[in-house]
Amino acid sequence: MNGVMKMVPPELEEGLPLERIEDFSLEELLGMAVKAEIGARKFYQSLAERIDIVELKEKIEWLAGEEKKHEELLRKIYANMFPGKEIVFPKEHIGPELQPVARQLHGVQDIIDLIRWAMKAEEIAAKFYAELEKMVDTEEKKRLMRYLSDMEWGHYYNLKAEYELLLDWAMYSQMMNVGP
Amino acid sequence: MNGVMKMVPPELEEGLPLERIEDFSLEELLGMAVKAEIGARKFYQSLAERIDIVELKEKIEWLAGEEKKHEELLRKIYANMFPGKEIVFPKEHIGPELQPVARQLHGVQDIIDLIRWAMKAEEIAAKFYAELEKMVDTEEKKRLMRYLSDMEWGHYYNLKAEYELLLDWAMYSQMMNVGP
Numbered sequence: 082m083n084g085v086m087k088m089v090p091p092e093l094e095e096g097l098p099l100e101r102i103e104d105f106s107l108e109e110l111l112g113m114a115v116k117a118e119i120g121a122r123k124f125y126q127s128l129a130e131r132i133d134i135v136e137l138k139e140k141i142e143w144l145a146g147e148e149k150k151h152e153e154l155l156r157k158i159y160a161n162m163f164p165g166k167e168i169v170f171p172k173e174h175i176g177p178e179l180q181p182v183a184r185q186l187h188g189v190q191d192i193i194d195l196i197r198w199a200m201k202a203e204e205i206a207a208k209f210y211a212e213l214e215k216m217v218d219t220e221e222k223k224r225l226m227r228y229l230s231d232m233e234w235g236h237y238y239n240l241k242a243e244y245e246l247l248l249d250w251a252m253y254s255q256m257m258n259v260g261p
Numbered sequence: 262m263n264g265v266m267k268m269v270p271p272e273l274e275e276g277l278p279l280e281r282i283e284d285f286s287l288e289e290l291l292g293m294a295v296k297a298e299i300g301a302r303k304f305y306q307s308l309a310e311r312i313d314i315v316e317l318k319e320k321i322e323w324l325a326g327e328e329k330k331h332e333e334l335l336r337k338i339y340a341n342m343f344p345g346k347e348i349v350f351p352k353e354h355i356g357p358e359l360q361p362v363a364r365q366l367h368g369v370q371d372i373i374d375l376i377r378w379a380m381k382a383e384e385i386a387a388k389f390y391a392e393l394e395k396m397v398d399t400e401e402k403k404r405l406m407r408y409l410s411d412m413e414w415g416h417y418y419n420l421k422a423e424y425e426l427l428l429d430w431a432m433y434s435q436m437m438n439v440g441p
Contacts, residue, residue: 143323154436221432224425231422235415242411245404252401256334 090191092124092180093198097173099205102212105171110213111162112169114229115155117178117206121199122148124179128195131186136257137243144199144236151229158225176205189250196247200240207233270371272304272360273378277353279385282392285351290393291342292349294409295335297358297386301379302328304359308375311366316437317423324379324416331409338405356385369430376427380420387413 102110125145132138159168179202186192210230214223246253282290305325312318339348359382366372390410394403426433 157436221429224429224432225436227425228422231418231425235418235422238411238415238418242408242415245407245411249401249404252404256337256405 090194090198091184092182092195094174094178094180096176096178096205099175099208099212101173102175102209105173107213107216108159108163108166109169109171110175110209110216111155111159113171113174114206114209114213115152115159115168116170117174117176117202117209118148118152118155120179121202121206122152123181124199127181127183128192128199131182132192134257137192137247140239140243144239147232147236151232154225154229158222162222175209177202189247189253193244193247196240196244200237200244203233203237203240207231207237270374270378271364272362272375274354274358274360276356276358276385279355279388279392281353282355282389285353287393287396288339288343288346289349289351290355290389290396291335291339293351293354294389294393295332295339295348296350297354297356297382297389298328298332298335300354300359301382301386302332303361304379307361307363308372308379311362312372314437317372317427320419320423324419327412327416331412334405334409338402342402355389357382369427369433373424373427376420376424380417380424383413383417383420387411387417 105113122145125141125148129138129141129145132141156168159166177198179199182195186195207230210226210233214226214230217223217226246256285293302325305321305328309318309321309325312321336348339346357378359379362375366375387410390406390413394406394410397403397406426436
């Protein structure tokens with residue numbers, strides 16, 4: 082671990098703290114959630130394209146696919162709650178907003194930094210959906226928000242696991258059969 | 262929710278409580294862990310074969326593949342710590358031991374029961390690896406145990422998410438595009 086850990090990669094905007102959720106309507110928050118899922122998918126897709134470690138590449142691609150499903154689910158929830166309305170995407174976002182990775186990555190430290198931010202984004206997303214659970218009115222909608230929150234916690238722990246091992250690259254490459 | 266929730270499906274043995282971990286050597290515990298990963302893989306594989314809900318089937322198959330990777334990783338850790346020794350598989354196991362699903366499943370309640378038990382097994386596995394982290398002696402091995410623990414937490418939350426929605430089957434089938 083070193084000072085590099087504190088750098089914010091260019092793919093990230095830190096966004097608003099979770100408490101600011103109170104400043105928005107449920108409709109705006111659902112729009113934000115859809116936008117966040119799209120951002121996360123593009124982030125993971127572009128990250129996967131830049132990673133050669135097969136094991137990790139596949140995991141990141143899997144995450145991209147998961148976020149796509151969440152986007153679709155959220156669009157259905159929105160259509161159900163606000164029939165016939167176009168989704169409004171607020172300019173603001175709660176928590177780190179993930180952007181596509183456009184640069185070449187150099188070495189494992191770049192990957193570690195991005196995964197650490199993805200972990201942060203997943204953690205905030207999990208808490209965000211837990212807050213939405215309190216705001217929606219039916220047991221059915223609460224259940225869907227719990228589903229999304231739990232899924233994001235699942236992503237968080239999955240990324241955390243990889244992150245842990247990546248910090249010891251020599252071991253990661255040995256244990257994960259990464260090699261020429 | 263109803264009384265069925267309390268039933269123990271035939272695929273499960275409850276196993277020893279986590280505290281009993283102290284009664285075993287590290288070598289025995291690693292053997293137990295390998296056995297548990299094999300059991301979990303066979304459980305998920307057989308469960309996936311009996312589920313027609315595509316979305317859920319794929320998730321369960323994914324879990325089976327993950328447990329396979331964990332088994333391989335544990336075998337490497339074992340070989341590294343006890344070179345040249347055959348793995349000893351203790352008869353005992355900590356937490357619910359998952360067995361292959363050999364029966365026909367009838368309706369969603371059977372699936373819900375099995376997923377609830379898988380959640381329990383994943384939760385105990387996550388805590389089991391966290392205990393092993395305390396027992397192993399190098400930072401490298403501790404890291405590997407954290408990796409495994411985090412991965413199992415990832416599985417736990419992933420299953421919990423599906424479990425939540427399955428409890429409202431009408432909604433699950435609508436939201437997940439489950440059709441005839």
